[in-house]
Amino acid sequence: MPYVRDKTHRAACRHLLGLSHNDLHPVLDRSGRIVLGTADQGQQAFQAMLHTCLFSRDREHPLDRMEGRSFPDLLLYFGGLSSRPDRLVLRLSCAARIARFLLPTQRTNDDGTIELTGLPGLRLESVGKRCLVLRHLPTGSCLELLDTSGHLGRWDLALLDEPFERQLLKNAPLLTPTETNLAHYWTPVACTPLRSALLTRAYLWWSCWGHEGTTTPAHRPDGRYCVRWANGRTTDEIGVLLTDSPIAITGSTYTPPAARGDRGGTAPG
Numbered sequence: 689m690p691y692v693r694d695k696t697h698r699a700a701c702r703h704l705l706g707l708s709h710n711d712l713h714p715v716l717d718r719s720g721r722i723v724l725g726t727a728d729q730g731q732q733a734f735q736a737m738l739h740t741c742l743f744s745r746d747r748e749h750p751l752d753r754m755e756g757r758s759f760p761d762l763l764l765y766f767g768g769l770s771s772r773p774d775r776l777v778l779r780l781s782c783a784a785r786i787a788r789f790l791l792p793t794q795r796t797n798d799d800g801t802i803e804l805t806g807l808p809g810l811r812l813e814s815v816g817k818r819c820l821v822l823r824h825l826p827t828g829s830c831l832e833l834l835d836t837s838g839h840l841g842r843w844d845l846a847l848l849d850e851p852f853e854r855q856l857l858k859n860a861p862l863l864t865p866t867e868t869n870l871a872h873y874w875t876p877v878a879c880t881p882l883r884s885a886l887l888t889r890a891y892l893w894w895s896c897w898g899h900e901g902t903t904t905p906a907h908r909p910d911g912r913y914c915v916r917w918a919n920g921r922t923t924d925e926i927g928v929l930l931t932d933s934p935i936a937i938t939g940s941t942y943t944p945p946a947a948r949g950d951r952g953g954t955a956p957g
Contacts, residue, residue: 694720697934704935705891711770714777724771724888724935725881730827733874735776736883737807738831739890740873743903743915751873753805754789760902762786763894767836771888775821775830783835784844787812787820790831793854794866805854808867809874812848812858815840825863827874879913885937886915892929896920 701722702712717723726732741749741759752759765786767779780786792806810831813823818839822831835841848858857864893901893915900918921929927942929935 697722700934704929704933705889706768706895707770708768711768714770714772722934723773725885725937726771726773728774728829729876730824731774731776731829732881732884733876734824734827734829734831735887736876736880737874738776739883739887740903741807742887742890743901745902751805751807751870753803754793757789759789762789766894769888769891775832776888777832777834779834779836781836782841782844783818783820783833784815784840785847787822787833788844788847788850790822791848792857792867794857794864795854802866804866804870806857808870809863811860815845824874826871882937882940883913885940886930889930889935889937892926893917893920 698712698716701707701715701724702709705724707715712722715723726735741751742763744752744759746752746758746760749759757764762780765780765782767781769779770777778786790807791810791812792804792808794802794804796802807824809825809827811823811825813821813830815821818837819832819834820840822833823829824831849856857867893899896919898918899920902916904914904916924944927944930937931940931942
């Protein structure tokens with residue numbers, strides 16, 4: 689029966705992505721189908737950029753220059769993720785502190801070069817009792833950081849005004865010249881929709897402690913984007929979940945490894 693099937697799919701979706709009952713409702717369309725992605729190209733472009741950052745190796749991403757935590761370290765605060773048609777919602781402890789690391793800052797070095805850290809083009813749009821809404825200027829996309837403690841920490845909020853010898857761009861109305869020169873990070877390419885979809889399903893990796901998931905250059909001749917991980921589900925298990933499960937990426941296909949030591953591949957339809 690359709691109702692029983694939908695109920696089973698929803699339960700599987702909640703389990704695979706670590707969603708609560710309240711989290712599941714926003715990812716259902718009017719017909720009750722589960723929708724984990726977004727058709728908005730700007731939102732896709734931003735989410736693809738964010739996936740690249742969060743799955744980077746420690747300090748290897750060119751934008752990962754902030755003192756203290758690195759991009760991958762931010763997952764230590766991770767509590768959940770929910771994709772909405774108009775935004776991406778991350779549930780985190782210390783949400784304001786995370787915003788401090790994601791919002792761009794820049795510093796002029798002694799040789800005159802400008803070093804930018806954080807996500808270029810990201811701005812602080814609003815601050816609520818327990819959430820911060822960030823807007824990415826060039827793509828118009830939205831990122832909401834929801835604090836799992838129920839309220840934003842006063843000390844963490846104070847960090848949003850602390851320059852740390854850098855120029856904080858949280859309220860800059862326009863892109864700086866340095867940010868404009870970094871447009872290649874959010875410019876759409878062929879694998880952008882797939883990278884965006886991988887981010888909305890990132891709990892498949894993040895649910896395993898010490899997963900060590902990172903992005904690397906693709907090794908398959910027809911590949912452009914590669915994710916490697918040390919712990920958790922096998923390549924075949926991930927491939928099947930991404931192509932033939934309640935959380936499958938619509939139209940995607942999975943090619944199993946051709947031989948021992950090879951890597952499987954998932955491609956959009």
